[in-house]
Amino acid sequence: MVTLEDLRTPKKNTWCPGCGNFGILRAFTSALVQLGVEKDQVVIVSGIGCHGKMVNYVDVNGFHGIHGRVLPLATGIELTKPSLTVVGFAGDADCYDEGWGHFSHAIRRNIDMTLIVHDNMVLGLTTGQTTATSQKGFKTKSTPHGSIASPLNPVMHALVSNGTFVARGYSGDVKHLTSLIVEAIKHEGFSFIDVFQPCVTFNYLNTFDWYKARVYKLQEEGHDVTDRQMALKKSMEWGERIPIGIFYQEESPSYRESLPQIKDINLTETSIENIDIDPILQSMT
Amino acid sequence: MILNQISVMIGGEAGAGIARSGFLFAKTCMRGGLHVFGTNDYQSLIRGGHNFYIVRADAEEIYSQADTIDLLLALNQETILLHRNELTHGGGIIYDGEEVELSEDEMGINNVRLYPVPLKSMVKELEARPIMRNTVALGAAIGLLNFDLKIFNGIIKDTFKEEIAKINIAAAKMGFDYACDFSRDQFIGDFEYHLKKTKGSRKKHLFIAGNEAVGLGAIQAGCKFYSAYPMTPATPILHFLAEHERDYGMIVIHAESEISAINMVAGASYAGVRAMTATSGGGFCLMTEGLGMTGMTETPVVIVLTQRTGPSTGLPTYTSQGDLRFAIHASQGEFPRVVIAPGDMEECFYKTMEAFNLAEKYQIPAIIITDKFLAESYSSVKSFDLNRIGIDRGLLSTQLEYAGKEAYQRHKLTGDGISLRIMPGTKGAIVRTNADEHDESGYTTEDPALTVEMADKRFKKLNALIKDLENYETTKFFGPKEAEVTILGWGSTKGPIREAMKLLNKEESRSNYLQILCLCPFPVANVQGVLDSAKLTVVVENNRTSQLSGLIRENLLRDVDHKILKYDGRQFNPQDLSQKIQEVL
Missing domain, CATH: 3.40.50.920 (Rossmann fold)
Known part of the structure; x- marks a missing residue:
């Protein structure tokens, strides 16, 4: 069984001191330890941004891809090798700006993977610009007069896209986030966790203190995770109180389970020698 | 008499079953022992407009359509007006005499012969759907050409379900009988062109389009993952593979965009299967960032670029070779790739198989560049030699456990630049790759010396590839x-x-x-x-x-x-x- 020590890599961490990403890194590695998975049976996929460095900091299989394309890349891996535990990491700009088009589709296909979005509501690595989840009026270098557009609501969006596991975490509460990640990985189908992740350098608004004063846990208030209507209602809650935890969960066949030719076979292990195309050739004569 | 040498055009509105009719007639000629070539011309619309299909059949081997038409099957008047100048001296037109009025004087050019057949009335008599006028016309053509209706009926039976086959056979017979009666006074002039079943039977031949040959090549090469977004003229590959995915343990996924498609394919290839996508110019534009990622991460993929007339949307259903430079240079930065251009259906099959081998041996993207004309035209070809191209996955270990003494490194620097590929999930190994510049283990790097070493590594593979290509028909x-x-x-x-x-x-x-x-x-x-x-x-x-x-x-x-x-x-x-x-x- 894997230990936290096993998961460490020799790479020097270059996140800013106090970055919210540390909480996600800690929660993810702790979740892997709790789940007792072998590290060579886990694949993480990341996009571009501060979150993308996860591939450098966790010693599991990894594909550090390009901006916005975590989900299709992970989809290709999951479908052809279901024995792997596939976890995608994306930033808010990565997933909700550049990659927004893939988000709904991965959810509606119910690809059997977990997506963890490092949602700091700002572009960090490019030195502070607005993103799809930046609050209205948020001033950045690209919006010096304040962000005009309304922020997207990823949790609500996941719910209306028929998400089968929709959750929100907070990187300031590692214990809670760890439990969410454990549940997400255990869930068969697409698991989505939007994680509030304070950017200590570029987001002056949504800070640790800001979240601390607002977040509360759905599971401590008797929320029924099987009630999509209620989940939707909860997803719209924003302001003085902001819910974290599992909004909704249901059992539903994943995309792969609807492919009779695949099911749980690792396509990577099927022989490709001597494939008999004669029946097709016959139909062409 | 001109025997076994003919160019036939079937024309009419979109939705009138033009391509299907061309397909049936061409296949009939092929089973009759002739070489055939069939090509279609259609516009970017679903109903209306003007479509046509040209079938050329010959006792000799033929490679393309002809310049002229010997027999025109006109399902509407527009077809006649648009194509009458392409008719050869002594050529004929089969048309619905009750719907279209043509006088001999009017059609006097090139000494054209007129064969009015009451297509619409016959379909009515059969209580069949109006679309079956094309089958009546085909029957009439076969009669006029003195050809064998039995062969046609056989094709119908192979193509359609019993009920539909039955009514089509009846419709064809009606047209055939009508045309065989040359005493009809409204038939002007004897038709010189005849088709006769030949002994040199091409029964073993395939009637296949370029797109299908590419799809077949992919199946035979062991492609297990195909993802694409529909785009003319590459879409038939998606249709073809989707039809066969269950029989060949393959995943065919209609992605939400070409960007998604190329990234899915990269993911599947990283996981360890052979994977392919296909598109046309606009879709390939969207794929270019993903293409560069496959170059950087040394992930083998096969991309089919089926060209159409550009720039931009251009002529979406017409042919072009305008994307050659684009295929060679697409994406930022520099990395080796292979671009292969098949020229006929056989090459579409064999070169697709080769593309998979080259992609895996050199861990690079392989681009197969075709175009609408090759992709959607059909010809009769000798059945494929399934042993000609073997499967060579290069330096890929399919062992479930990693046996190396040192820790596995996906991008290990080697003499020829090619590193051992293993699949993620292999016990005892971590497979890490990275679209950022990376070290041998796949960790991000910005080190100048390592940047040079890694770029050189990738280009060493090009040297090896160039040398290896001496063994291929380039x-x-x-x-x-x-x-x-x-x-x-x-x-x-x-x-x-x-x-x-x-x-x-x-x-x-x-x-x-x-x-x-x-x-x-x-x-x-x-x-x-x-x-x-x-x-x-x-x-x-x-x-x-x-x-x-x-x-x-x-x-x-x-x-x-x-x-x-x-x-x-x-x-x-x-x-x-x-x-x-x-x-x-």
């Missing part, structure tokens, strides 16, 4: 060794060029032809050899700027003498092309 030479003119081309112009050569070389050896199959890396030595012995060179291409001439200039520092370029979305016709070549002689 060019093909046709015709006499010595000739007045040497034609150079790539891709689908092959068919019309070979037809034009038949005409040019009838009496004396006037032309030969070098087909370039591998455009990147460019087969310098082969092309050099041919150019050195050529008296006069002419490049034939379906584009405006003669991209091949540019490549020759770039790689060989020499110019070609002439360029014959066609960029109206339509392929060259043989006679027209031979005349243009004559003009430069």
Whole structure:
């Protein structure tokens, strides 16, 4: 069984001191330890941004891809090798700006993977610009007069896209986030966790203190995770109180389970020698 | 009498079953022992407009459509008005005499023969759907040509379900019987063209389109993952593979975009399966960032680029060779790739198989570049030799456990630049790759020395690839060794060029032809050899700027003498092309 020590890599961490990403890194590695998975049976996929460095900091299989394309890349891996535990990491700009088009589709296909979005509501690595989840009026270098557009609501969006596991975490509460990640990985189908992740350098608004004063846990208030209507209602809650935890969960066949030719076979292990195309050739004569 | 040599056009509105009729007639000719070539012309619409399908059949081997039409099956008046000038002297038109009024005077040009057949009334009599006028017309054509209706019925039975087959057979018989009665006074002139079942039966031949041959090549090569977004003229590959995915343990996924498709394919390949996508120019534009990622992460993928007339949306359903430079240079940065251009259906099959081997051996993207003309035209070809191209996955370990003494490194620096590939999930190994520049273990790096080492590593693979390509057919030479003119081309112009050569070389050896199959890396030595012995060179291409001439200039520092370029979305016709070549002689 894997230990936290096993998961460490020799790479020097270059996140800013106090970055919210540390909480996600800690929660993810702790979740892997709790789940007792072998590290060579886990694949993480990341996009571009501060979150993308996860591939450098966790010693599991990894594909550090390009901006916005975590989900299709992970989809290709999951479908052809279901024995792997596939976890995608994306930033808010990565997933909700550049990659927004893939988000709904991965959810509606119910690809059997977990997506963890490092949602700091700002572009960090490019030195502070607005993103799809930046609050209205948020001033950045690209919006010096304040962000005009309304922020997207990823949790609500996941719910209306028929998400089968929709959750929100907070990187300031590692214990809670760890439990969410454990549940997400255990869930068969697409698991989505939007994680509030304070950017200590570029987001002056949504800070640790800001979240601390607002977040509360759905599971401590008797929320029924099987009630999509209620989940939707909860997803719209924003302001003085902001819910974290599992909004909704249901059992539903994943995309792969609807492919009779695949099911749980690792396509990577099927022989490709001597494939008999004669029946097709016959139909062409 | 002109026996077993004919060009037939079927024309009408979109939605009238034109392509299907062409397909059925062509297959009938093939089963009758003839060589056939079928090509379609359709517009970007679903109903209305004007579509046509040309079937050429011949006892001799043929490579493309002809310039003219011997028999026109006109399902509406527009077809006659648009195509009557393409009819040969003594050619005929089958049309619905009750719907379209044509006088002999009006159609006097070229001594055209008129064969009115009451298509609509016959369909009514059969209580069949109006679309079946085309089957009645096909039956009439077979009767007029004195051909064998039984063969046609066999094709119908193989193609349709019992109920539909039955009514089609009845409709065809009605047209056939009507046309066989030559005493009809409204039939003007005897039809000289006849088809007769030949002994040299091509029963074992396949009637196949370029797209299908690519799809078949992928299945045979063990492609297990295909993802694409529909885009004409690449869409039929998606249809073909989706139809067969369950029989061949393959995943075919209609992605939300071409961006998604290329990334899914990269993911599947990283996981360890052979994976492919196909698109046309616009979709390929969207794929370019993903393409670069496969170059950087050394993830083998096969991409089929089925060209159509551009730029931008251009003519979505017409042919072009305008994307050659784009295929060679697409994406930022520098990395090795292979670009292969099949010129006919057989090459579509074999070269697709080769593309998978090259992609995996060198851990690079392989691009197969075709075009609408090749992708959607059909021809009768010898059934494929399934043993010709073996499967070579290169330095890929499929062991479930990693046996190496040192920790596995995906991007290990080696003599030829090729690192051992293993699949994620292999016990005892971590497979890490990275679209950022990376070290041997796949960790991000910005170190200048390592950046150089890694770029050099990737380009060492190119040296190995170039050397290996000596074992592949990167060019093909046709015709006499010595000739007045040497034609150079790539891709689908092959068919019309070979037809034009038949005409040019009838009496004396006037032309030969070098087909370039591998455009990147460019087969310098082969092309050099041919150019050195050529008296006069002419490049034939379906584009405006003669991209091949540019490549020759770039790689060989020499110019070609002439360029014959066609960029109206339509392929060259043989006679027209031979005349243009004559003009430069």
